[in-house]
Amino acid sequence: MNSEKSDFYCDVVVVGGGLAALSAAISAADNGATVLLVNKGITGKSGSSAKAAGILAAAFGHGDLQTRPVPDTPFKHAQDTLEVGYHIGDPELVNFIAKQATSAICWLENLGVEFSRAEDGGYIQLNAPGNSCPRAVSAIGGGQAIVSALLRQAKAKGVMFLDETIVRDIKPIDGHQFLVKLQGRQTTTITTGAAVLAAGGATGLFPTVSGDEGNIGTSIMLGYDIRAAIKNLEFVEFTLIYRVKSKILRIAGMAPFLSRGGKLINSIGEDLFGLHFPNKKSEQVGRAEILRLVEQEIFSNKGPIYLDCTHFSEVTWQEFEGSQGTTTLDKLTEAGCDYKTEKIEVIPAAHSVLAGIEIDTNSQTTVPGIFAAGENATGIHGAGRLSGNGLTACVVMGR
Numbered sequence: 001m002n003s004e005k006s007d008f009y010c011d012v013v014v015v016g017g018g019l020a021a022l023s024a025a026i027s028a029a030d031n032g033a034t035v036l037l038v039n040k041g042i043t044g045k046s047g048s049s050a051k052a053a054g055i056l057a058a059a060f061g062h063g064d065l066q067t068r069p070v071p072d073t074p075f076k077h078a079q080d081t082l083e084v085g086y087h088i089g090d091p092e093l094v095n096f097i098a099k100q101a102t103s104a105i106c107w108l109e110n111l112g113v114e115f116s117r118a119e120d121g122g123y124i125q126l127n128a129p130g131n132s133c134p135r136a137v138s139a140i141g142g143g144q145a146i147v148s149a150l151l152r153q154a155k156a157k158g159v160m161f162l163d164e165t166i167v168r169d170i171k172p173i174d175g176h177q178f179l180v181k182l183q184g185r186q187t188t189t190i191t192t193g194a195a196v197l198a199a200g201g202a203t204g205l206f207p208t209v210s211g212d213e214g215n216i217g218t219s220i221m222l223g224y225d226i227r228a229a230i231k232n233l234e235f236v237e238f239t240l241i242y243r244v245k246s247k248i249l250r251i252a253g254m255a256p257f258l259s260r261g262g263k264l265i266n267s268i269g270e271d272l273f274g275l276h277f278p279n280k281k282s283e284q285v286g287r288a289e290i291l292r293l294v295e296q297e298i299f300s301n302k303g304p305i306y307l308d309c310t311h312f313s314e315v316t317w318q319e320f321e322g323s324q325g326t327t328t329l330d331k332l333t334e335a336g337c338d339y340k341t342e343k344i345e346v347i348p349a350a351h352s353v354l355a356g357i358e359i360d361t362n363s364q365t366t367v368p369g370i371f372a373a374g375e376n377a378t379g380i381h382g383a384g385r386l387s388g389n390g391l392t393a394c395v396v397m398g399r
Contacts, residue, residue, distance in 0.1 A: 004179055006191040010034040010160070013180050013192040015167050015219055016199035017041055018049030019143070019391055020374025022150035023398025024196045024363075026111070029157040036160045036190065038167055038182060040199070041214060044151045047200055048211030048375070049394065052143030053256045053327050055128060055136040056108075056395070057388025058101035062122035064134040065319065069122070072133050074098040081389060084130040084286045085382020088232070093379045096361040097389070097396050104395040105137055112149040114140040116323040124319060126259035127283030128387035129290065134283075136259060136388040142327030143391070162188075166218070170195055170226050176369060194369045197223050197357060198398060201375035203236075206350035210241050210250060219376040223357035228365040232355045232378045237385050238291045239351035242307070242344050244335040250349070251331050254290065254307075255387045256324050259283060260316050262309045264294070265343070266302040288384045291348055306343035352390060354381050363397045373397035 012028045014021050017039030028035045041047060061072035077098035082089055105123075109115065116124040116138045128136035139146050155161075165184030173179055178195055182188040202217030203209045224230050242249045254262075263282070264272040273282040276293055294305050312320075317340060321329055332339045356378035363371040374394045381389060 004189060006179060007188050009191045010036045011192065012036070012194050012196065013038060013190060014196045014198060015222065016047070016197070016374065017043035017163070018047040018198070018200060018374060018394065019146060019150070020394035020398035021196070021198035022147065022154055023395050024198055024371070024373055025154050025159045026150060026157060027399045029154070029159050036162065037154070038162045038165050040164065040166050040218070042163050043161055044147055046212060046214060048215060049391070050144045050147045051211055051251065051327070052391060053324050054139035054142035054146055054391070055126065055255055055259070055388050056101070056105060056139070056392045057128065057131065057135045057386060058105050058137055058392060059098065059135060060102055060123055060125065060137070062118070062125050064125055064127060065118065065315070067134070068118065068120065070133045072135060074101070076132060077101065077135065080130060080132050081380070081386045082382065084288075084384045084386040086384060088382035090379040093359070093361060097380055097393055100396045101392050104392060104399065107399065108146065108149070108395060111153045113146050116140060116319060126255075127281070128255045128259045129283060130286040130386045131388065132284060136255070138323040140323050142324050144327065146391075167222060170222055170370070172226070172369075178369060194371065196363070197370065197372040197376055198374045199376060201353035201356065203350040203353055208241070208248065208347065208349040210239050210349045210351045215375070217353070220356055223365060223370065223372060223376070226367055226370060228367045228370055228372070229358040230355065231358045232383075235354035235383045236350060237287065237352040237354055237381075238348050239287060240291070240294065240307070240346035241349040242332065243347050244332060244337045244344065247335055248347065249331055249335055251328055254287065254346075256320070256328050257307055257309055259387070260309075260312065260320060262307055263311075264290070264346070265306050265308050266297045267304060268302060270302070272297065272305070286384055287387060294346070294348060304345045307346050308343045309339060310341055310343070312340070352385055354378060354383065354385065359397065
């Protein structure tokens, strides 16, 4: 029996402040739990979710602006996920994510998130890298809009928040409960019936990163310290971010541009997709293949590598600006880039750590009462993440 004194009790403690954490907090509150969300940053602003482009993969089969509808199924979604992940992902988890993805989008809409739609009322689905057909739905306002909507809902449902507070320790005690030690403006100890670890990955340990530099693996270490199984430590996903006038922009990577037909060209003007993948649609080339290609070109003295979108139609730009302008395009403009007429230099950056805490389809870890969701959980993406699956997995497993 642990004799340490607890300051108060709540049913569920959620660690984190992004999409997975807020989804978990809302779902727990909807099921009648008292919920405390603890975030080392500022919920709604910190973390990678608010900086994401807001693309989620889901097999609606609505198609893109040119081809509507398209044949798509959760089975095809799962197969693409496993293939991009080199068949290292857990098939049961992968199939669960693929089957629940459309429901997750509808759930977000019911909470006030808007997605880009065509004139026929269906979603505009983008050709995100690695997907065999247009599958990515695009949140208007990007990740920031999604997180803001969920934050409003969580507050309305009575979720309690402790920002700028670090979870130092989680210990099991008698009665299937846990003591959670917090350090913020003061040290606090809470008794809880369950804890959800959803505080992101560890890409902040790398020198160049696409997301939040504060993601340094603390949530994964909390799981490790309480003896939850950790897996896939060798897998890190990289993406391309932008350099404008010598300034590196840590914003969403390739998918928003490549999914709309963007090209990658080397310093002598060669189209890298056409040169190296002549029989494959550019959107079906996986992120890992693209990064290896870029590395090869740079080492062959054909760098720098540029993203070229100067061929986009005005209709494409209007759709892009309406859905994700604030998360990507506005920041390029602020940095002094005219993205409609200029090529944009791209450089590799750590995008997602695919290591994490082992979970099942209930987000349960190997320690009863400890759950995990989001980037600090593993088993879904294998050794490579299908574009759009990151946020989709956050919502599905967070719920």
